[in-house]
Amino acid sequence: xxxxxxxxxxxxxxxxxxxxxxxxxxxxxxxxxxxxxxxxxxxxxxxxxxxxxxxxxxxxxxxxxxxxxxxxxxxxxxxxxxxxxxxxxxxxxxxxxxxxxxx
Amino acid sequence: xxxxxxxxxxxxxxxxxxxxxxxxxxxxxxxxxxxxxxxxxxxxxxxxxxxxxxxxxxxxxxxxxxxxxxxxxxxxxxxxxxxxxxxxxxxxxxxxxxxxxxxxxxxxxxxxxxxxxxxxxxxxxxxxxxxxxxxxxxxxxxxxxxxxxxx
Amino acid sequence: xxxxxxxxxxxxxxxxxxxxxxxxxxxxxxxxxxxxxxxxxxxxxxxxxxxxxxxxxxxxxxxxxxxxxxxxxxxxxxxxxxxxxxxxxxxxxxxxxxxxxxxxxxxxxxxxxxxxxxxxxxxxxxxxxxxxxxxxxxxx
Numbered sequence: 001x002x003x004x005x006x007x008x009x010x011x012x013x014x015x016x017x018x019x020x021x022x023x024x025x026x027x028x029x030x031x032x033x034x035x036x037x038x039x040x041x042x043x044x045x046x047x048x049x050x051x052x053x054x055x056x057x058x059x060x061x062x063x064x065x066x067x068x069x070x071x072x073x074x075x076x077x078x079x080x081x082x083x084x085x086x087x088x089x090x091x092x093x094x095x096x097x098x099x100x101x102x103x
Numbered sequence: 104x105x106x107x108x109x110x111x112x113x114x115x116x117x118x119x120x121x122x123x124x125x126x127x128x129x130x131x132x133x134x135x136x137x138x139x140x141x142x143x144x145x146x147x148x149x150x151x152x153x154x155x156x157x158x159x160x161x162x163x164x165x166x167x168x169x170x171x172x173x174x175x176x177x178x179x180x181x182x183x184x185x186x187x188x189x190x191x192x193x194x195x196x197x198x199x200x201x202x203x204x205x206x207x208x209x210x211x212x213x214x215x216x217x218x219x220x221x222x223x224x225x226x227x228x229x230x231x232x233x234x235x236x237x238x239x240x241x242x243x244x245x246x247x248x249x250x251x252x253x254x
Numbered sequence: 255x256x257x258x259x260x261x262x263x264x265x266x267x268x269x270x271x272x273x274x275x276x277x278x279x280x281x282x283x284x285x286x287x288x289x290x291x292x293x294x295x296x297x298x299x300x301x302x303x304x305x306x307x308x309x310x311x312x313x314x315x316x317x318x319x320x321x322x323x324x325x326x327x328x329x330x331x332x333x334x335x336x337x338x339x340x341x342x343x344x345x346x347x348x349x350x351x352x353x354x355x356x357x358x359x360x361x362x363x364x365x366x367x368x369x370x371x372x373x374x375x376x377x378x379x380x381x382x383x384x385x386x387x388x389x390x391x392x393x394x
Contacts, residue, residue, distance in 0.1 A: 049384075053264040053327050056377055060271045061309040062302035067373050074380045081384060085391045106276060109283040116287030123290070152291040177277075177340045179284035181291055230289050233357055237286050240368045241279060247375045248272070254383055 004037070005087070009094050041087070045080045052077040106248075108157060108178050109241035115155070115180040116234035122183045123150045123227045127220050134215045137203040144203075145213040147189035155180040189214055260385060263329050267309065268378040270333045274301045275371040277338040282367065285360050292351035296343040296360070304336045 052073040058064035126148050136145035157178040191214045199208030261269075278299040288294040308331045347354045 050327065053262065056264050056381075057267060057309050057327060060267050060374065060377075061305040063306060063309075063311065070377065071373075071380075074377060078380060078384050078387075082387060082391075085387075089391075089394065106279065108280045109276075112280065112283040112287045116283075116289075119287070120290075152288070154288055154291055154294055177284075177297075178280055179288055179294075179297075181287040226290070229357065230286075233286050233289065233361060236361070237279075237283050237364060240364055241283065244276070244279065244368060244371050244375075247372055251375060251379050251382065254379075254386075 005090060005094075007033075041084050045077070045084050048073065048080050049077045106241045106245040110238060110245075111157070112178065112180045113234045113238035113241065115182065117231055117238065119150075119152055119181050119183050120227050120231040120234065123152075124224065124231070126150050126186060127224050127227060130213075130215045131217065131220050131224075134213055134217060136213060137201070137210055144193060144211045145215070146193070147191070147213060147215045148186055149189055150183045151185040151187055152181055153184040155182045262381075263327055265378065265381045265385075266333055267305075267329075268374055268381065270336060271305070271374050272371065272378070274299075274305075274336070274338050275367055275374065278367050279364075279371070281338075281340060282360055282364050285355050286357075286364075288353075289355045289357060289360070290353065292353060294353050294355065296345070296355040297340050298343045298363075300339045300341065301336060304339075307331065308333055308336060 052070070055064070055066070055070040055073050059067055059070045064070075130147050133145040139145050157180055193214050194212040195209045196212055197208055198204055198210045201210045204210050278301075281297050281299050285296050308329050310328075310330050343354060343359070345354055345356060345359070347356050
């Protein structure tokens with residue numbers, strides 16, 4: 001978790017450096033990786049939520065007796081969504097702080 | 104959707120069983136009673152249960168959950184409609200010295216069989232417990248539903 | 255802005271199942287209240303088949319995402335048409351007085367219905383909590 005945040009901060013630093021003209025951006029930057037990371041996380045969270053819905057539907061319509069499975073997946077969906085939100089919040093805060101440093 | 108009907112029905116069930124229990128207690132207490140205000144010995148009594156469909160309540164429109172028409176209510180409560188006297192023959196015992204002896208020296212004792220009453224008593228209390236469990240379950244389900252509002 | 259659009263199909267399903275199970279509880283209550291009533295026939299409640307038709311037979315994993323809104327699982331048809339169907343229990347328990355209520359059967363049905371209902375309530379609570387979370391956090 002910390003590693004992910006640090007790598008995101010680094011990619012933001014790189015972005016900031018590029019903006020300040022201190023580095024040339026001749027190659028694919030770490031910001032692309034960050035975007036990809038974000039997209040992947042979103043897709044994963046979405047996936048888990050769909051899986052949770054699917055399992056709940058199966059239990060409620062009587063196709064499955066696995067209440068525990070549905071409950072666990074629901075909790076996973078909740079936690080992963082909250083985690084994503086918190087990461088987003090921290091990343092945005094870090095970005096804002098870096099942007100302030102420009103002055 | 105509400106649990107009001109479950110609660111009412113269970114309560115009616117408990118009430119009916121309790122009346123039954125009272126009658127059984129009366130039978131057991133009067134096993135040897137040869138003299139009653141009405142004259143003659145005590146005669147065994149029994150309750151008559153009858154189904155009571157809940158249709159008077161016009162907002163039995165929780166029947167949006169049921170398939171049948173509102174007139175044919177699916178909600179079946181119960182009620183003790185009558186307390187009848189057991190018509191089985193009295194127990195005659197030869198006791199010429201007894202003040203209530205008839206001309207032949209026989210005394211008419213109540214037609215109460217204690218074993219039968221005990222079995223009935225167990226059945227009544229078991230049924231009472233079952234209705235009580237239903238009541239508690241309905242209460243718990245209703246409370247948990249309201250808790251959805253928390254967080 | 256309508257609030258009804260906030261509930262996805264799974265949430266609507268959970269709410270529907272809650273009212274169906276509540277109806278089932280009423281029928282079980284009637285059976286227990288009439289456990290000693292002469293001539294009373296025990297009744298049961300069915301709705302799972304109807305639900306399965308509406309929800310569809312779902313595969314364990316994976317679902318082809320062919321719908322425009324990838325967030326929601328689809329329903330075939332309307333949940334509001336699903337009703338609790340009351341019918342007589344088929345058992346040969348009719349004693350001399352015609353009563354067919356089996357105490358053990360009813361108590362088992364009572365316990366099962368209760369567990370399922372409470373599980374449904376908790377799942378609904380979780381779905382609503384996630385929804386609320388999304389609304390609250392999204393505003394930050």
